[in-house]
Amino acid sequence: MLANQSPTTSGLDKxxxxxxxxxxxxxxxxxxxSIQNDEQYQHSLLATLQTISLTNPFYAxxxxxxxxxxxxQTVISGDLMDSYYDLLSTLLFSKxxxxxxPDLIQYNITPQISIKVWETPMIISGAGTTGFRTWEASLFLCEYLAAEMSTTTAMTTSFxxxxxxxxxxxxxxxxxxxxxxxxxLQSISGNGSxxxxxxxxxxIEKLAPNLTLNDITATEAETEIATPETSITHKSQRLWWGEDSIPENVDIIYAADVTYDSSVIPSLVTCITQALTQGVKYCLIAATIRNEDTIRVFELALDQVPLRWEIVQERETSAGGNYSNISGQAGLVWYAEGTPAIKIYKIEL
Incomplete structure (x- = not known):
């Protein structure tokens, strides 16, 4: 479960x-x-609102x-008040x-690492896919990985x-x-692909702008981000579960919100089994529990192979708001009220 929100959480950062x-x-x-007592933050907030106004002027x-x-008159210092009102005046007729x-959303996974994403957050499904927006299970998996990779674990040493x-x-x-x-990987001078x-x-074709936004060079071929001490590579490709082969030299497979419909479970489990059989150490699947019957189909399919699985982290249905992340430190990710429970499965042979 997630810990209670840390008292050291910065209200301004949140x-x-x-x-x-x-x-x-x-x-x-x-x-x-807090804003009134921090003039430096008032400058920073103005810059943030100016940036937001470029892609979502109505929200700004x-x-x-x-x-x-x-x-x-008391929250914003006198020197800055005109700048705030000037910005507002340019947005009065925004819709x-x-x-x-699309909107440019930024998710602050940790105080040090944020991810920017071009997405259409109000579209649940379109053009035969649900991949045009970021789902809560992805954010929860990021929080889990942040905690795992920041502690002394087998996962950390692999970086x-x-x-x-x-x-x-x-x-x-x-x-x-x-x-x-x-x-x-970049932040710890790690090595990986x-x-x-x-x-x-x-x-896959739409990934390039998001990679570029996050200072990750994007090309169709394998791309290397290297320093004398590190080697980090990435590539993107189409992979149809149960039909396309898993690339070689993969140690860990991870996924979020891929158990959304019972009809996809057989091909997903076939893909996971294929990966583990060819040498993948384990799979991490973050599953949103929208339907108990669907997640039960997933668990039964794993048992029938059989594959070993355990739930390594979970969060209950959200009452809404910011929560501490899994490490128990101040959390910056916001979950909407009524967000279904999320479970992270670790799956092995």
């Missing part, structure tokens, strides 16, 4: 993370007193109206984004020194989990 994640305005808590306008409509309009992390993502969608791993896969070729 507020910034929330507006970058575009949480609904009705859930946005503005720390007026709403945030400014909430901020300036409450004790405006809400359409459901099909450092002479060890090399070799991972593959199934159903990568927006690519957020793999991008987090790549940025983590990451393969992003999805059954939808159009989603």
């Amino acid at each position: 507020f910034t993370a929330n507006i970058l994640q575009r949480i609904p305005q009705r859930h946005l808590h503005i720390p007026f007193d 306008k709403q945030t400014l109206e909430s901020l300036l409509g409450h004790r405006a 809400p984004l359409l459901a099909t309009d 450092k020194g002479d060890h090399k992390f070799n991972g593959l993502e199934l159903g990568c969608g927006t690519g957020i989990v793999s991008m987090f791993i790549l940025k983590f 990451v393969c992003l896969t999805d059954g939808d070729s159009s989603l």
